[in-house]
Amino acid sequence: xxIADAEGAPRPALEAARxxxxxxxxxEGRDWVADLAGSGARHEEALRELxxxxxxxxxxxxxxxxxxxxxxxAVVIEELVEGAADDALVAVLARxxxxxxxxxxxxxxxxxxxxxxxxxxxxxxxATREVCLPDDAVWTDRAPGPEHLAEAxxxxxxxxSALAVALTPYQRRIAVALxxxxxxxxxxxxxxxxxxxxxYKTLSVARTRIRHHLTATGHLSxxxxxxx
Amino acid sequence: MTSTPRPxxxxxxxxxxxxxxxxxxCEDCFDLADRYAEAxxxxxxTRALPEMLVHLxxxxxxxxxxxxxxxxxxxxxGVDPAPALARLHG
Numbered sequence: 373x374x375i376a377d378a379e380g381a382p383r384p385a386l387e388a389a390r391x392x393x394x395x396x397x398x399x400e401g402r403d404w405v406a407d408l409a410g411s412g413a414r415h416e417e418a419l420r421e422l423x424x425x426x427x428x429x430x431x432x433x434x435x436x437x438x439x440x441x442x443x444x445x446a447v448v449i450e451e452l453v454e455g456a457a458d459d460a461l462v463a464v465l466a467r468x469x470x471x472x473x474x475x476x477x478x479x480x481x482x483x484x485x486x487x488x489x490x491x492x493x494x495x496x497x498x499a500t501r502e503v504c505l506p507d508d509a510v511w512t513d514r515a516p517g518p519e520h521l522a523e524a525x526x527x528x529x530x531x532x533s534a535l536a537v538a539l540t541p542y543q544r545r546i547a548v549a550l551x552x553x554x555x556x557x558x559x560x561x562x563x564x565x566x567x568x569x570x571x572y573k574t575l576s577v578a579r580t581r582i583r584h585h586l587t588a589t590g591h592l593s594x595x596x597x598x599x600x
Numbered sequence: 601m602t603s604t605p606r607p608x609x610x611x612x613x614x615x616x617x618x619x620x621x622x623x624x625x626c627e628d629c630f631d632l633a634d635r636y637a638e639a640x641x642x643x644x645x646t647r648a649l650p651e652m653l654v655h656l657x658x659x660x661x662x663x664x665x666x667x668x669x670x671x672x673x674x675x676x677x678g679v680d681p682a683p684a685l686a687r688l689h690g
Contacts, residue, residue, distance in 0.1 A: 429672055432668055436667070487665055490661065490668075551612065552612055575658075579616065
């Protein structure tokens with residue numbers, strides 16, 4: 373896999389991870405936890421292979437989100453991959469004792485690489501962008517057109533009303549930033565000095581309040597939870 | 601001072617009204633992501649961990665990461681990720 377022609381080049385094909393000896397399934401024949409927690413040559417070898425897996429996961433994720441980084445060249449992309457892999461390696465080793473064997477170790481490790489790479493891409497993509505959290509915006513349904521059903525317009529109007537009256541100002545700012553302005557949740561968490569989990573909880577409460585409002589106004593069926 | 605009215609698109613309406621039950625936090629989603637990705641690649645119709653699908657439909661960041669994990673797992677298993685991804689996005 374190469375990213376030498378990164379700018380504007382097609383995304384590299386995702387190939388199965390390969391060990392130096394050509395073994396495709398990196399979980400086979402290795403006790404990852406024991407080797408990584410141990411010492412000596414097996415530890416060093418396991419560490420090297422783990423970092424290789426994390427680079428693969430990070431590279432895949434960075435390419436997956438490549439569209440968020442227009443104008444960023446191959447060298448910077450690769451620096452981003454390597455940095456995220458280093459961070460992910462630290463995270464995997466710190467949580468090694470929480471691996472329960474419910475999935476393959478490689479899958480468990482990949483998710484750390486994917487998470488760290490995604491965070492890096494989103495952070496870089498928004499590094500120079502301001503995140504506004506206005507609470508004075510007014511929402512309307514789109515002007516009805518020939519293609520626009522009256523029911524849909526009515527629902528949009530009800531949701532706009534729910535945004536205005538059913539949410540606290542903080543819930544409204546978070547919902548608008550995440551869902552309407554599409555600010556990545558990690559970026560918003562960084563800017564507000566909070567966590568992704570806390571923001572998602574706020575968003576869930578906001579959605580629940582909107583749904584309750586819509587149920588009360590007859591726009592959402594209490595039995596099915598669907599719009600009538 | 602009040603801003604100019606902003607239109608709510610059908611996609612905005614859908615995003616604002618998505619169900620969030622059964623509840624799952626982003627942290628719990630991360631903890632389960634490896635098991636779920638493997639289960640979905642092995643059987644795209646799996647009914648395991650239904651709370652994961654609800655969360656992944658409601659959380660764009662977790663969904664982006666789950667998609668990559670599914671692609672990596674599928675590549676290692678030598679199978680087509682498309683059915684699992686279709687379930688994820690369905």
